[in-house]
Amino acid sequence: MKTLQVNSIHRSYPIHVGAGLVGRTGEFLRRMRNVGQVAVITDETVAALYRATLDESLQREGFSPTWLTIAPGEESKTVASFERLCETLASSGMRRDGLLIALGGGVTGDLAGFVAASYMRGMDIVQIPTTLLAQVDSSVGGKTGLNIPQGKNLIGAFWQPQMVIADPNFLTTLDDRQFACGMAEVVKYGAIASASLFERLDGMDRETAQQDMENIVYRCCGIKKSIVEEDERDTGRRMLLNFGHTFGHAIEQAGAYRTHTHGEAVAIGMVMAATLGESLGITMPGTAKRISDVLRSFYLPVECPYQIDILAPLLQIDKKAGIGGIRVVLLEEIGTSLLHTVETVEIMKLFDKGGAL
Numbered sequence: 001m002k003t004l005q006v007n008s009i010h011r012s013y014p015i016h017v018g019a020g021l022v023g024r025t026g027e028f029l030r031r032m033r034n035v036g037q038v039a040v041i042t043d044e045t046v047a048a049l050y051r052a053t054l055d056e057s058l059q060r061e062g063f064s065p066t067w068l069t070i071a072p073g074e075e076s077k078t079v080a081s082f083e084r085l086c087e088t089l090a091s092s093g094m095r096r097d098g099l100l101i102a103l104g105g106g107v108t109g110d111l112a113g114f115v116a117a118s119y120m121r122g123m124d125i126v127q128i129p130t131t132l133l134a135q136v137d138s139s140v141g142g143k144t145g146l147n148i149p150q151g152k153n154l155i156g157a158f159w160q161p162q163m164v165i166a167d168p169n170f171l172t173t174l175d176d177r178q179f180a181c182g183m184a185e186v187v188k189y190g191a192i193a194s195a196s197l198f199e200r201l202d203g204m205d206r207e208t209a210q211q212d213m214e215n216i217v218y219r220c221c222g223i224k225k226s227i228v229e230e231d232e233r234d235t236g237r238r239m240l241l242n243f244g245h246t247f248g249h250a251i252e253q254a255g256a257y258r259t260h261t262h263g264e265a266v267a268i269g270m271v272m273a274a275t276l277g278e279s280l281g282i283t284m285p286g287t288a289k290r291i292s293d294v295l296r297s298f299y300l301p302v303e304c305p306y307q308i309d310i311l312a313p314l315l316q317i318d319k320k321a322g323i324g325g326i327r328v329v330l331l332e333e334i335g336t337s338l339l340h341t342v343e344t345v346e347i348m349k350l351f352d353k354g355g356a357l
């Protein structure tokens with residue numbers, strides 16, 4: 001087991017990373033504080049796979065958790081689910097000194113995190129992320145969120161967990177697309193902050209990455225920790241975590257969130273940002289090719305399927321006027337990133353050249 005300590009403004013908490021750790025959850029809780037009532041929020045898919053293991057670990061230490069289950073997928077990150085979960089907690093007699101556990105991917109973590117931030121004006125939560133994306137990204141940093149019809153994550157709060165338990169064994173049951181989605185974020189960490197992590201990924205495939213997963217998750221969490229410690233409220237350095245996300249979000253939106261997963265869209269977005277950086281003379285030549293080679297080995301797409309006409313309004317640039325610009329994260333080289341305002345005309349040139357490579 002490896003442990004990182006995240007020091008946020010209101011709380012310092014550990015991230016434990018290690019194979020088989022879910023079986024030690026009860027033991028971790030017992031050591032934490034005098035925990036009373038425990039409720040676990042999870043989705044149906046994760047419950048079918050892992051409820052028994054977590055339940056056994058909790059029961060062994062004398063906890064009798066209440067289980068609250070949501071339907072899997074983004075459709076559950078709603079105000080209606082939030083309300084239902086709060087009502088169920090209240091009916092079960094959950095008090096403010098109880099503890100929530102979020103067992104699942106980013107949807108469960110974001111929703112349960114917001115419940116924890118709000119129920120009785122705030123209660124403790126332990127995050128047990130079960131997807132790669134959740135282990136390296138959403139469970140760390142305290143952002144919680146709900147979607148409303150007007151947009152994703154428009155409701156939310158910063159609410160730090162008491163502990164994160166990241167067990168790489170969960171990742172063996174992810175389907176290939178979901179695994180790849182998380183790998184896009186892993187590649188992002190290497191690209192923005194760690195040339196050595198990036199080089200380690202070079203030449204890996206799912207099987208070899210899975211064997212090295214404890215290390216990979218630990219290193220990604222370490223990078224996210226150092227960035228969020230410096231900029232908890234997302235007003236400065238934390239924006240570097242958005243590498244590939246400016247174009248990625250537009251690509252996701254263009255396909256109505258059905259054509260590309262978030263990770264697939266970010267993969268394309270990273271190659272576009274690197275290509276853009278190269279054409280501006282900011283990014284070392286050959287970087288976009290290196291990124292796309294690593295992404296391809298995890299079966300991630302690297303080419304933008306949309307024309308500028310479709311993406312321009314989503315990027316909030318005016319193609320006809322050709323004025324103004326957008327803030328994007330660019331690389332100087334693998335492992336070094338910066339925020340840069342790019343003129344609309346430069347983005348148009350990128351598309352004229354074919355969008356991606």
Ligand SMILES: NC(=O)c1ccc[n+]([C@@H]2O[C@H](COP(=O)([O-])OP(=O)(O)OC[C@H]3O[C@@H](n4cnc5c(N)ncnc54)[C@H](O)[C@@H]3O)[C@@H](O)[C@H]2O)c1
Pocket residue numbers: 043044045046049072073074077104105106107108110130131132133134137138139140141142143144145152153170171172173174175178181
């Ligand atoms: N809070 C943050 O900082 C932050 C950062 C990035 C993303 N997010 C949010 O995260 C969400 C996406 O997260 P996600 O990709 O984990 O989605 P998810 O939670 O929907 O999980 C994806 C699918 O995988 C299944 N699953 C989960 N663990 C599994 C396992 N071990 N084996 C088999 N199947 C499993 C789930 O049931 C679900 O169907 C989005 O809502 C996004 O907004 C939040």
